[in-house]
Amino acid sequence: MADYFTRFSCLLDVGTPQNAARAYEAYLALCNDFYAETETLCCGFDLTIESNPSGSQLWIRSEDHGDPEAVICFVLRLAHDLDLTGLWGFTYAVTCSRLRIDAFGGGAHVIDLGARKSIGATSTQDWLAAALNGEHPHA
Numbered sequence: 001m002a003d004y005f006t007r008f009s010c011l012l013d014v015g016t017p018q019n020a021a022r023a024y025e026a027y028l029a030l031c032n033d034f035y036a037e038t039e040t041l042c043c044g045f046d047l048t049i050e051s052n053p054s055g056s057q058l059w060i061r062s063e064d065h066g067d068p069e070a071v072i073c074f075v076l077r078l079a080h081d082l083d084l085t086g087l088w089g090f091t092y093a094v095t096c097s098r099l100r101i102d103a104f105g106g107g108a109h110v111i112d113l114g115a116r117k118s119i120g121a122t123s124t125q126d127w128l129a130a131a132l133n134g135e136h137p138h139a
Contacts, residue, residue, distance in 0.1 A: 002098040010090035017055035044070030085114035
């Protein structure tokens with residue numbers, strides 16, 4: 001039997017240590033809500049505050065069963081709650097513990113924090129399918 005994984009690791013700078021603390025509290029609340037609904041301890045990603053000198057960076061990651069959509073929703077919520085601005089994005093990898101056809105790939109997302117919306121995304125699997133169909137191979 002094969003195990004499938006979605007992995008990512010990225011930083012989000014929320015500006016101040018106080019914002020980082022608020023973000024972490026929001027993350028814990030999200031995890032508690034998710035557990036109450038599903039009795040599962042994972043809400044799609046892990047989050048810690050980086051111990052760099054600024055103390056304002058969040059490390060968002062998943063080693064196995066990550067949910068990029070959960071990250072997007074959470075970051076959009078933080079953008080609203082903390083009045084974040086600028087562009088932010090992350091990449092993810094789709095892997096498998098055994099060699100399987102169509103089990104590997106990845107993608108990326110870009111979010112406009114100030115506009116509070118996702119402005120772009122790509123999937124390697126979607127891109128490959130489109131390129132093989134003769135649709136925009138350089139896009």
